[in-house]
Amino acid sequence: MELWYWVFLLLPYSPLRIWWLRLGGAKIGRNCFIDRIFLMNLDRTGLFGLTLGNDCYLGPVVLLDLAGRITFGNQVSVTARSSILSHHSVGYSDHPLLKFYPKKVLHTQINSGSVLGVSCLILPGVTIGRESLVAAGAVVRTDIPDHVMAAGVPAKVKKQLR
Template sequence: MSSALKEIGIKKAFKFFYTTLLMILYEFMIFPQMRTVFLRLCGAKIGKHTIISRGVKFINLYRTGFKGLTIGNYCFISDEVMFDLADKITIGDHVSLGQRSMIITHLNIGYSSHPLQKYFPPEQKEVTIKNGTFIGPYVVILYGVTIGENSLIMVHSLVTQDVQPNTLFGGVPGRVIRKLESEKQN
């Protein structure tokens, strides 16, 4: 038996095979509406008027499956965005994800015998992106992060911490650039 099969077990290996076949089918969905319907049929919760562009990738499907993915209404998921479904990903309404952004929900150095495992044991946590948020292109969001409502994450940023609502956030590692003022009602 291979080392990889020993590490993940036979049940996860079969789930990996099954979800790989699903992803092959997914690649043939040429229209956003087809992709949305397919993902819903596979268990994802996707709101109305949400567009999922071509080339969006899903990894670690054998862990949560598409049931771990929730995307709200009026969202735009750009080309080649990557979702790590080792844990749940929840995206609110009116959220845009820029091309090639990544949402990572876990850390795993490798095999249990890897020498760094004692310093960096496997860990996974869900990621939440609240309503009205814009995630710029090439942004990486790490596991356990919550991004507050009406925030903008600048291009090429690394998000390692929670982002408060109404915040302009950017950099590597990311930091608060400034708070966005709420519009006052007269």
């Protein structure tokens, strides 16, 4: 998988990156744009846990943790330097903190029409509601409902968008 990923990093255009991701098992809809993103934990589920709907945008230096599944609905935009995680772990199976913080692998979902601002951190198992905006720099620890703007550390609903 490591050689596959190095080839991916060298691909200069979004259509080539999308083709290469699909070849690896990702499900990607029509009219998507994928900038130079980073993928971690490909050795866990490979790309089979990655699903993007139609008209999605993944900006530069976006980090996707593919230890578990990550699903994007249609028309989702993830802007530069945002991170979307699907697991947390303190490390090796004999780590002394494991009894307090057991490993969890969870499905993380960004629903249709949502936008993640620059440098957002979406923690494992979070669902971002439909047509919601997560402001730049937010750390999202819990689910965000549909049609809201959330901001802050930790992210809280600041405004209804309907």
